[in-house]
Amino acid sequence: MTKLRFAVLPGDYIGPEVMSEALRVLQAAAAPAGLELDYTTADVGGAGIDNHGKALPDSTLAVCRDADAILFGSVGGPKWETLPPKEQPERAALLPLRKAFSLFANIRPGLLYGELTDASPLKTERIPDGIDIVCIRELTGGIYFGQPKSTTELENGEFQAIDTMVYKTSEIERIAEVAAVTAKSRGGRVCSVDKANVLETSVLWRKTVTAYFAKNHPDLALTHMYVDNAAMQLARDPNQFDVLFTENMFGDILSDEMAVICGSLGMMCSASLGTAHNSHGQPFGLYEPAGGTAPDIAGQGVANPCAQILSAAMMLRYSFGQGELATKIEAAVRKTVTEDGLRTGDIAFGRTPVGTTTMADAIIANL
């Protein structure tokens, strides 16, 4: 039996609730395929702070190092919101994980089923069949990690703070490859987003991406767009995009705009792929829902487990080479929400909402 060895970091509030359902679905999908789940659970985020004094405890990091992938829940909440921004659970857990495993490629599907267009803030006539795009975000470069990054006192008593945005050719090329591969499996179109009329890093980004595609992927349709325009176009007509591709900071903003336009955060999953390959010869990766810990509904058994389940499916696809099984789970989620019409509260729209467990049960039945 092939073992799927991964770290499970459920996190806070609804994190553990949706995680346990995702693990049930994974188990139900894996067993008939001759795959055995071999996972270790560890504290992260607020749970890390409370139980070990650190959002990413050393023991948790060790569990991750020992695994082939990380299935991540969500972290943070009111309890830790009074901490300084940089010590807040989300930031203090995710940035070190990204750095430790060189998780340079963030893949976030912007998928809204046609049956769920009510969930989107956009007028239905703009997205009659839902939304189906993908955002590829560079995740370990740019202004997040560039040096110098510091605050100094000036002679006149004022303070001055500096952040540095840095990119080099190879960092841009490796994420361009991820965008290209993603586009190949879809509509074949990549829109690279930058601010080349203002930023040097964007000039290099645009030049490098253009040359890389011309040389390695001349069959793909590559276009370029300024980030301010992209923020407009996403809200105006998201389906004009196929693969949206951008640097770290712009991707942080645009992928969240995309997520909200796709309606329920409870449906949004993501993958963050590392440079290293795991024992399956696949990229090590971290898989997490795009939404937060939803403290307001935690503990009530009503959270939408789909984002976590779909994140687990992405893990099967990218880190374990189990694309077919991933597709099977994705299809089961889709059928449950659309044909069967089972809906948690966030996507109920007047229907009687079902609970977290009922939703997962139905997904398992649809496998």
Next chain:
Amino acid sequence: MTKLRFAVLPGDYIGPEVMSEALRVLQAAAAPAGLELDYTTADVGGAGIDNHGKALPDSTLAVCRDADAILFGSVGGPKWETLPPKEQPERAALLPLRKAFSLFANIRPGLLYGELTDASPLKTERIPDGIDIVCIRELTGGIYFGQPKSTTELENGEFQAIDTMVYKTSEIERIAEVAAVTAKSRGGRVCSVDKANVLETSVLWRKTVTAYFAKNHPDLALTHMYVDNAAMQLARDPNQFDVLFTENMFGDILSDEMAVICGSLGMMCSASLGTAHNSHGQPFGLYEPAGGTAPDIAGQGVANPCAQILSAAMMLRYSFGQGELATKIEAAVRKTVTEDGLRTGDIAFGRTPVGTTTMADAIIANL
């Protein structure tokens, strides 16, 4: 008679068309108030490149220096799109103007009349009474102008590019004051947007803004939000904001997202205020529509002149201390579009559209 001395830079494509209507409206409003228009017209953008070899010709800059304000049209278009990003008319005209006149404060109303909610990509039930917020963007600092900003070749033959985001206390305080004054004239709420969980500049931004408001504007309600969340909240429920307040790069993205959510770009105006005071003892400023040159409809007399007219009204308010007259023009525009129901093509929604001149005539009649 008080003279209103300003530079008129119409720019390209529909720029001159809407500018001449805005000047007619200004003239009609000013004369009865005992004000005389004293303006000089000069080339900018593509017209600058074509006629003088430069998007911001020296002669145009001289005209601006000699004025108390700049009424700006819009620049750029397909003709110049093959130029490198940094030589494109919009960038090559605006950035030097911002620098030359220290135009540090960009004020952009996010106003959608309740009668025009059809124009917004957002579902009508999310904005039943339209939208009424304001975005205040810092315009001369941050990553736009910070040094170093350069590209170098590394030893291994790769290239590395760097941009620097810099802010100092005084730059943050002066724009905080603009946000505060704006909020006082409205709902009294300021939401400061940053990325303090990642950026040093944002940590300083948040600290400085908090201290500044506590000391100088304790009566205002100040909140903070991360930029990725702000991009979500704008698309989800824009009216949760009163004054949205942020740094240069974030403001570029969020103000454009806001503009598109407000429906027609043909209605969106803006002011960019400088540090210097003009001969009226008011801030020197540049006033421009948020939309572009619309090459597809240029020369047909169908462009919406409202954004340019509303920009002229902002000029009266901020650079000439004529707030009442500005309000009068704004009311006339509103009445023309709503009660009278006159609509250019971009906001017609099935009505028979009127032309640029007809719209301006009606606005003049409503003054």
